[in-house]
Amino acid sequence: MRKIFNQRAVLCLLAAGAIAGVILASEDNAVRAAEPTLETFIPGSHVAAAYGIKREGKRDHTGIDVVAAVGTPIAVPANATVVEVSDEFRSEPRYGKAVVLKLDDGTQVWITHLDSYSVKAGDRLSAGDVFATVGKTEYMKVPHIHIETWLDSGVNRQVDPASVWPFLKG
Ligand SMILES: [Zn+2]
Incomplete structure (x- = not known):
């Protein structure tokens, strides 16, 4: 039982990390688009x-x-x-x-x-x-x-x- 819980916890962390990565990446793009050179x-x-x-x-x-x-x-x-x-x-x-x-x-x-x-x-x-x-x-x-x-x-x-x-x- 504990093992399943741990796997879920790891999957949750991975998913959260992936979502955070996507958000950070899109924010980065938005900043770049807003700053002309x-x-x-x-x-x-x-x-x-x-x-x-x-x-x-x-x-x-x-x-x-x-x-x-x-x-x-x-x-x-x-x-x-x-x-x-x-x-x-x-x-x-x-x-x-x-x-x-x-x-x-x-x-x-x-x-x-x-x-x-x-x-x-x-x-x-x-x-x-x-x-x-x-x-x-x-x-x-x-x-x-x-x-x-x-x-x-x-x-x-x-x-x-x-x-x-x-x-x-x-
Ligand atoms: Zn001039």
């Missing part, structure tokens, strides 16, 4: 110019530049809504094509110098959705995207994109 954002890219750097003959850098080959896909790092798409953003040829995203906390993200985009205003994106590709305007030597981030409200609305998406620290 530069590689999941734009594969093969690197950060070339940080926010606020001084530039000779120009105003301080108003965004972060991420360099990658023309046509490299861009995946949205967090759930977002498309608020605007443009072929000549703000009527500024230097911006080129752009997509403006609104994150769930209201922060707006401008992603400019695109080669193409596959979304329209009002589209809802889930983290990981590819919505555009890296481009190059006639004003730049190396293909890259320029990212600006603007808080929903406040006096100093423009903020460092790396404070919104830490993987942009480079």
